Amino acid sequence: MNVINYLPLITKNSFRNRRRSALTIGSLMVSLCLLVLLMAMYKALFYGSEQTPAQAVRIMMRHKVSLAQPLPLAYEAKIRQVPGVKAVTVRQWFGGTYRDAREQRNFFARFGVRPRDLFIAYPEYVIPEEQKQAFERERTGCVASKALADKFGWQPGERITLVGDIFPTTLELKLAGVFEEPNKFEMLYFNWDYLRDGLKAAGTLDLDFTSQYLVLADSPDNVPRVVKAIDDTFDNSPFPTRTESEQAFFLSFVSFLGNLKLFLLAIGGAVTFTILLVSANTLSMSVRERIREVGVLKTLGFTPGTIFGVLLGEGMMVAFIGGVLGCALAEGFCVMLRNAPIPMPQLRVMNVTPLIVSISLLIALLVGLLSAMVPAAGAARRPILDSLRHTG
């Protein structure tokens, strides 16, 4: 059977009942859009955005238990001696409160860093040169990611007060600059030395600690070796460490949110099954209405095989159109989420990749095919006389 020859017939049949086709396509579109979003979500959560060469060599090192536990500053020199390590710098988690802590909105990541090291470790941060210099120059300076600055409407020069909770000090910061960053994270970096000034003034005796070390490996291939070497070095010390690639570090945050993998898979399964039901339902309704017509086609010489094929084609066509529209809708959603105030910033990097599009279109075609099987086989098998006599 030559598919191309039957394409006009399939198309005509698909749209004979416009309203039904529109509703079916609408339903499939929404469900497939959801499936695409789930896949994009899965990818965003478990793979993050595309790994850049700079990210590939970044290693995060923290206390085995949590970001809130300190590591001694004496570790820095020891880490530097590990073969494969190019650079080490500190990254101090500062919990604290911005405005009112009871509001989830006011929570964002705040880190004390050495300003000069920050932009070396993160070459993907884009910031005007003079803002960068201002951050390095001013002890009370800080820089915020664009996602964060936009959320609060901050402009350079903004005064930002962070009241300490882990630390008995209050930071009176001045926004020196805003940097663009591909992951759309909400984060603020301030000068680590300024925090230490505050702690010294508050009478804290032991200042020689940091909550995290940011380690740069000399090549991506060396990362696993460096990670293991560092953890082995400190395994039996009073401050055991957990060292991992930056990507693995983000993943550990995601696993913290609960068993998301299972959650997404279960929903994905439910959605796929729903699409199958909707599509099968429409097709059987549509075939039932056309029993007599199928009889006529048979008297005109259409073989049962052809009829079977044409009906399968109809199912696939409707599902495919739904799939294409669903992908487009999902892309629209992703663009919308990119700047939305949602409780999961990770979802802002969701995007519809060609791979996701191909997978969902494949699923759409498969669903169309499967759902048309039963009604199409029924119509193809029905004897001509029966079909012609059928009323209803």
Place this chain on the structure above:
Amino acid sequence: MAIPIAYNLRNLVVRKTTTLMTAVGVGLTVAVLVADLALVEGLRTAFKATGHPLQLVVMRKGSNAELNSAITREALQILKAKPGFAVNGVGEAMISPETLTIVNLPSVDSPDGMNLTTRALSQAGVEMRGAKILQGRWFQPGRREVVVGKSVAKRYPNAQPGKLVRFGRGEWEVVGVFDAGESAFNSEIWGELNQVGADFNRQDTVSSVLVRAGDSATFQALANSLNDDRQLGVNVVSEREYYERQTSAGAPLQFIGLLVAVIMAVGSSFAAMNTMYAAVARRAKEIGTLRVLGFSRGSILLSFLIESLLLALIGGVFGCLIALPLNGVTTGIGSFATFSEIAFDFRVSPSTMGAGIIFALVVGVIGGLFPAGSAARKEILTALREI
């Protein structure tokens, strides 16, 4: 006059395949929503039921979580001198200084290790929480012993009576499992104040102090006198409020679940609409006949709407049934307030199921309104003439 509902029921039975497929579609949507609500409600229950109404959590000024707080021994002495505390059976004021740390143990879901809150407290703290021992016995002062909450025992293979867990400066023997009712404490490990404190070099300070006011009249006065004492430098929150605030840990999952349920609902409304339009088309002659018999346009509209609602209701009930086995399933979620995991049970309660059914009915109304309208608008003669 209204058309009997039996008419709609029979129609749904006649087209059983279509009815079933549409209803299952609606059902799956409802199941996703009910599961999401059950998760949120389970989490909320775990936190809501935590805390005695007369108890206050005392933390350092500026701290929002016990983990980030530190209270010195001197401050503790000042605090103890305040009036207004409840007294227990042997005449001691109900004040429990406590030290919190986090330990990392492998759980069933994350073999790489999950964080658990470890609370070092005295017998007073145990009594103030009304915890009971389920299995084994309480820890003895002066020994390296701990007890674990019942959720911890369920989810952490190493945290069983008789086993050893490693944290701080060495190993601790698990000697019992406790039950603190429906509360977040079941996700904690408890040890003796001085023992655990010594392991973490925290003999001079404690993390927080739990206190109980004598009665509801002195409760606010006590809270104010602690808050206002500059020398003390603390802030207090009621224990209830402190735990309720942590419910926000479930916000991300709740957000995804609701988003998905709403999108799915749009899809199922379209599907229901399709089914109802087909029903209207097939029964054109019947509609004409009903009109000839004297049923008004209004009754036709109502009848088809009821049919759509019935269809959605079947779906809603089905959805609740799918979600029901989730009830009581234990899962865990990390809280960034405590950097540790809270275990809780899904709760498929009458109210979550009710929400699911209402959701299904909304889908039914949206899906049925337009087809019912088109049925009601049919002219008698054209309707009768249709095949």
